Amino acid sequence: MRQDWLGNTVTTSSDATVAGINDFVEGFLAYENKAASILKAVEEEPDSCLANAYAAMFYMFLESKDAPGLARPFIEKAQAAAAGASRREQMTTAIVRAWVDGDVAKTIKLSHQALEEFPRDLAIVKQAQYHHFNLGNCAGMLAVAEQVIDHNADIPYMHGLAAFGYEQCHLLKDAEASAWKAVEMKRKEPWAHHALAHVMITQGRINEGVEFLTDVSKTWVDLNSFMLTHNWWHLSLNYINLGRYQDALRLYDERIWGVWKEYSQDQIGAVSLLMRLELVGADVGNRWQELGTYLKPRVDDFVQPFLTMQYVYGLARAGLPEADQLMQNLRAFSAKTPALTREAWGDVCIVACEGLLAHARGDFETAFRKMTLAIPRILEIGGSHAQRALFHQILLDSTIKTGRYSQAQQMLEAERAYDPNSVPANTALVNVYQNLGLNREAAKAQARISTIN
Structure with a gap:
């Protein structure tokens, strides 16, 4: 028996296996590329239960329809070796097995059970938070952290x-x-x-x-590409609020799009940034067309509603027929989803995708009606507050473009409550107040923009 860097026991006599496991766990927590060292560890000790379970987990984070198939050989090897492994390693194997099998409810339940016995198992903490996050279960995210924080x-x-x-x-x-x-x-x-x-x-x-x-x-x-591009993406959101649209576009070109163009999170980061820039009137050139070529394989790739909603918008803005193919496939898929996520897919995601597709194609009335239905339950599709704010912005844009100015005024002033001088919000308010005949308020909004510029 050995120990990992957190003090958890590892069934192995190999220093190389322990090193690979340590690289995976810390790399996973730190979002570092060294997490991929787990693949070398299973090559060197192919009968390691824990290394194989972690390798399967590594592949599941690809967030693609191919991920379970890539993970399955490793989780099967982990199961074959489980009889000679420790209880923690057996529980880790069961947790990942449930995920590979698509039973996220079981994955979460087993994770919380495992952490009662092994609170220093931070890889399990991290993946449990990930699943809660994807379900929109914010309280669950905090609960799993509070369950173990005193031990860590x-x-x-x-x-x-x-x-x-x-x-x-x-x-x-x-x-x-x-x-x-x-x-x-x-x-x-x-x-x-x-x-x-x-x-x-x-x-x-x-x-x-x-x-x-x-x-x-x-x-x-x-x-790794997600953490690197995503933190730059967050900086770009600040630039947009300041009206620095060219700086945000520069980050898109230099930091956000291009690290791993085939990866889900890199793709949705790019889609959402282009969406936000177009919503504030920035010209994104031919970037949709280049991005769209990488979204084509997503037409039948339904891992998370949050991802699918952005894939369909990107395909539509790129002018690709795959947007309609995705919608057709989505309707068929939603009828056979697990009970845990059935409503998120069928009642929220499909309606939102219909609204997003309409908005991308300039049908703002349909976009308004569909997004009005979806937004009250948008939490269920997962993603963070900052990420889901994009869908509120689509509704706001549709509200303005269909002439519902009184409603738009309420939405914009509520937004200004936390960012009074937001350039996009105040720019929109100038237009809204002018259309409402409130010229003094329009002048105030214009003056707020001037203080930033």
């Missing part, structure tokens, strides 16, 4: 995990305190940087967000 106070990544759970529960003071604690313990803690980015933009601390993210970006080295 010495680990900076634990405080980053807690910070994001707090933030998604709108407990911003606690989120910020936890995130800063993580950063104080380890400056290169990109998930804590990410949590702080959420807090700052939610509270309208836009300039502070730009300064902070620009500063800590110096530490974003050897990160």
